[in-house]
Amino acid sequence: MIRRSSRAVAHDLRGVQIARVALLVVIAACSEPPVGPGRTPAILSVAVQPNRNNSLSAVVRFTARDGDSARVLYREAEQALGSEGYPLMTPYYPISGDSETVVVLGLKPDTQIELIVEVRGALAATSTSLLYRTGALPPPLIGLHLDASPTPISGFTLTDFTAGGSAFLVAFDQAGNVAWYREFAATAGEAALDAEQQPNGNYTLFVGASTGWQPTSGQFYEVTPAGEIVRSYATNSTYFTDPHELLLNFSGGLLSQVNLLGYDIRTIDLTSKGGRPDQLVAGHVLLRQSPSGVVEFLWNAWDHFTLEDWIFVPPAVSQMPSIDFDHPNSVATDAQGNYIVSFASLGSIAKIDGRTGVVLWQLGGRKNGFTFVGDPLGGFGIQHDARLLPNGDIIFFDNGTGHIPQESRAVEYRLDLAARSATMVWEYRHKPAIFSPFAGSVQRLANGNTVVSFGAKPNVVEVAPNGEVTWEGRVTQNGRPVPFFYRTLRISSLYRSG
Numbered sequence: 115m116i117r118r119s120s121r122a123v124a125h126d127l128r129g130v131q132i133a134r135v136a137l138l139v140v141i142a143a144c145s146e147p148p149v150g151p152g153r154t155p156a157i158l159s160v161a162v163q164p165n166r167n168n169s170l171s172a173v174v175r176f177t178a179r180d181g182d183s184a185r186v187l188y189r190e191a192e193q194a195l196g197s198e199g200y201p202l203m204t205p206y207y208p209i210s211g212d213s214e215t216v217v218v219l220g221l222k223p224d225t226q227i228e229l230i231v232e233v234r235g236a237l238a239a240t241s242t243s244l245l246y247r248t249g250a251l252p253p254p255l256i257g258l259h260l261d262a263s264p265t266p267i268s269g270f271t272l273t274d275f276t277a278g279g280s281a282f283l284v285a286f287d288q289a290g291n292v293a294w295y296r297e298f299a300a301t302a303g304e305a306a307l308d309a310e311q312q313p314n315g316n317y318t319l320f321v322g323a324s325t326g327w328q329p330t331s332g333q334f335y336e337v338t339p340a341g342e343i344v345r346s347y348a349t350n351s352t353y354f355t356d357p358h359e360l361l362l363n364f365s366g367g368l369l370s371q372v373n374l375l376g377y378d379i380r381t382i383d384l385t386s387k388g389g390r391p392d393q394l395v396a397g398h399v400l401l402r403q404s405p406s407g408v409v410e411f412l413w414n415a416w417d418h419f420t421l422e423d424w425i426f427v428p429p430a431v432s433q434m435p436s437i438d439f440d441h442p443n444s445v446a447t448d449a450q451g452n453y454i455v456s457f458a459s460l461g462s463i464a465k466i467d468g469r470t471g472v473v474l475w476q477l478g479g480r481k482n483g484f485t486f487v488g489d490p491l492g493g494f495g496i497q498h499d500a501r502l503l504p505n506g507d508i509i510f511f512d513n514g515t516g517h518i519p520q521e522s523r524a525v526e527y528r529l530d531l532a533a534r535s536a537t538m539v540w541e542y543r544h545k546p547a548i549f550s551p552f553a554g555s556v557q558r559l560a561n562g563n564t565v566v567s568f569g570a571k572p573n574v575v576e577v578a579p580n581g582e583v584t585w586e587g588r589v590t591q592n593g594r595p596v597p598f599f600y601r602t603l604r605i606s607s608l609y610r611s612g
Contacts, residue, residue, distance in 0.1 A: 155181035155233040157241045158212075162229065165217060167296060167341025169249035172218040174231060176241070181209050181233035186216045188229035191245060200230065205609050209233070217340040219608040220293045221248045252297055254278035258596075260290035262587030266576065270294070272603040273567075273589070274306035274319060275596070281306035281321045283337070285608060290587065294608045296341045304332070307357040307600045312336070314364055315610030316344060320357035327396035327438035329379055334360045339609050349376035350409065353399055358600075359445040371410070372403040373453075375442055380416075387421065389431045396438035400445065400453060400466065413471045415440045415457075423480050425461045426496050426515060444499045444510075456500035456510060463500045463508065477508065477529070477536055484529065489538040491517055494525060498569070499555040499601055507539065511554035511566065521547040524556040524566045524577075542566055542577045555601030567602040571595075574602050 158177040165171035174186050184207060187200035204216055221227060225248050231241040250256075254277035265288050275282040281300040287293035296317065300306070303323040310318050317339070322332015332355050334347040348355040353376030363371035377396040384393035397419075402411035424439040431437055441459040448454065451468035462479025466472070475483050478494055486493045495516030501509050509526040526540040542564065553569025559576075563584060567574045572588040572595035589596040 153180045153235070154237040155179060155235045155239040157231060157233055157239055160231050160241045160244060162244050162246045164249060165340060167337075168219070168294065169251060170219070170221045170223060170292070170294060171340070172221065172227070172229070172246050172248070173340070174216045174218060174229065175213065176216075176231050176233075177213045178209065178231075178233045178239075179212065181235045181239075183208050184214060184216060184231060184233045186218050186229050186231055187240075188218060188227050190222070191226040191228045200228075205607075206234070219339060220287065222291070223248055223251045251292060252278075252280070252295070254280050255282065255284070255292050255295060257590075257592035258284065258292055259590050260286040260574065260587045261590055262290050262574070262585050264585050265289060266585050266604075269604050269606050270608060271574065271587075272309050272311060272317075272605050273599045273601070274309040275599065276300060276305040277591075281319065283309050283317050283319045285605070294339075296337050298335065303330075308334075308359060309600070310360065310603060311605050312362045314362070314367070314369075315339065318347075318360050318362070320355075320360070322355070322357060324354060324357050326356050326358060326377065326398075326441055326443075327379070327436050329354065329394075329436065331355070332357060334374070336362070347372055347374060349374065349399075349401060350407065352376075353378055353401075354396075356398060356442070358443045361445055361447065369405045372401075372405065373445060373447070374401055374403070375399065375445065376401055377438060379436060382421070384421075384431065387424065387427045387431060388429075389427075389437075393431070394436035396436060398438065398440050398442050400442070400455065402468075411468065411471075413453075413466055415442070418473055419457075419460065423460050423462070425479060426459045444501070446500065446502050448502055454500055454502050454508070456497055458496045458498065458513075461495055461497070461516070463497065463510065475529075475531070477527070484534050484536040486527075487535050487537040489525070489527075489536075489541075491521075491523075496552070498553060499557075501556065501558070503558055508536075509540075509556050509558055509564070511556045511569075513550055513552065513554060515551060519547070520549045520551075522550045522554060522568060524564060540579070542575070542581060544568075544573065544575065548573060553598065553600050555603070557602075557604060559604060565602065565604050567599070569600060570598055572597075572599075576604075 156179045160176045162174050185204045187203045189200050230243050270285040272285045275284045281298045283296040285294040298321045307320040318336045320334050323330045324332045336344040356375035361373035377398045379396045382395040383391045397416040400413040440457045444456040446454040453466040460479045463477045465474040494512040496513040498511045512525045514521045524542040527536040528539050550568040550570040555567045557565040562579050565576050574587045576584045
């Protein structure tokens with residue numbers, strides 16, 4: 115089910131900042147040249163005010179004539195003396211009418227900036243400069259930092275964070291400071307999970323109390339870079355919404371498909387697994403829904419796996435009110451629309467036909483269909499964030515629960531379907547070894563480097579193909595390690611992609 119933002123959603127979501135009185139500056143043009151081809155654009159008025167969703171942002175509204183695109187150029191006011199030009203700028207945005215808005219992102223807290231609007235048409239024009247002071251960070255984010263050495267070369271690090279009754283999307287800049295955020299109200303037991311930037315440049319985050327097996331509600335929110343809610347996503351009423359993955363597909367710039375996980379809970383005799391005879395056990399479904407929420411594809415783990423496939427059973431399962439037996443934690447797709455799903459509790463990664471639902475192969479687990487080649491650890495245990503690389507390889511975070519001694523790593527395998535072999539072609543093992551029993555992620559960058567985050571540990575590492583660490587960081591708050599984040603994602607820009 116897809117829920118568009120409404121008064122109810124707006125009422126439930128607490129504002130991230132009490133809006134200050136807007137700084138409104140109107141600049142009137144000295145003259146208005148007549149409209150016509152080849153004319154210099156005329157900027158008639160400019161106004162700047164706070165962004166209610168993000169204190170590290172400014173909303174710039176302007177009116178202009180004879181322009182087809184515009185951007186905002188800016189600099190810190192303290193650096194303006196003796197300097198030339200504006201080194202910082204937003205992307206260009208098309209102008210569809212006389213009045214437009216450009217949102218400036220990635221500002222520092224409690225900092226005065228100087229900005230101008232540049233409008234382009236046949237020629238270009240700029241406005242008179244304006245001064246604007248940003249607000250303070252929300253209290254839960256004060257002291258939050260990515261301590262990295264040396265600093266990353268470019269881009270931002272996106273992750274989730276929960277504190278002080280709030281769930282956050284957070285992006286750190288190269289210096290490790292909070293550069294962007296979006297806050298959501300979180301009730302007791304609720305948390306943020308699965309921070310992602312979708313193909314359209316918008317951001318998504320799950321907010322709820324589920325970790326994949328509790329009988330509780332939760333949903334994903336999609337927000338623009340400006341922090342405005344576009345819509346929310348959840349499964350239909352038959353299933354609870356799983357928090358681990360949301361994949362949005364677009365066609366012609368419009369949302370075409372929604373891919374997510376759900377689960378139902380059944381009463382199962384788990385005495386054979388050390389549980390109770392009336393244990394509540396969740397099993398998952400993989401759903402592909404239309405933008406209106408119509409289910410177009412449904413695959414059910416109960417139809418393809420049994421309790422005998424469940425390898426990693428929690429030692430205290432009998433004490434748990436509920437548990438899942440499969441625990442899918444990532445979903446990816448190939449060029450043909452098939453799914454690559456990581457089932458952590460099964461110790462297996464499965465490829466599922468996106469039309470028929472047939473399980474095409476399994477890597478790892480009791481139904482493993484491959485021989486591991488060249489892997490000194492002989493395979494993997496609980497795993498997270500399985501991704502299909504452009505060359506067809508599979509890369510993922512191996513939590514390493516089954517290794518002796520237990521050790522987490524990033525690992526890449528090349529599959530030979532004819533020979534039924536999985537050859538390890540690359541791995542990264544931290545020195546000294548780190549064991550993260552849950553969460554974690556792996557991301558292959560365009561330059562060939564790989565970002566590895568350890569989830570249950572605060573470490574984030576970018577490593578070159580030859581194994582050399584280019585930078586390593588720890589997510590901390592007031593100098594203390596943050597106990598958990600689900601995954602990290604390196605993004606090139608805070609703004610809408612393209």
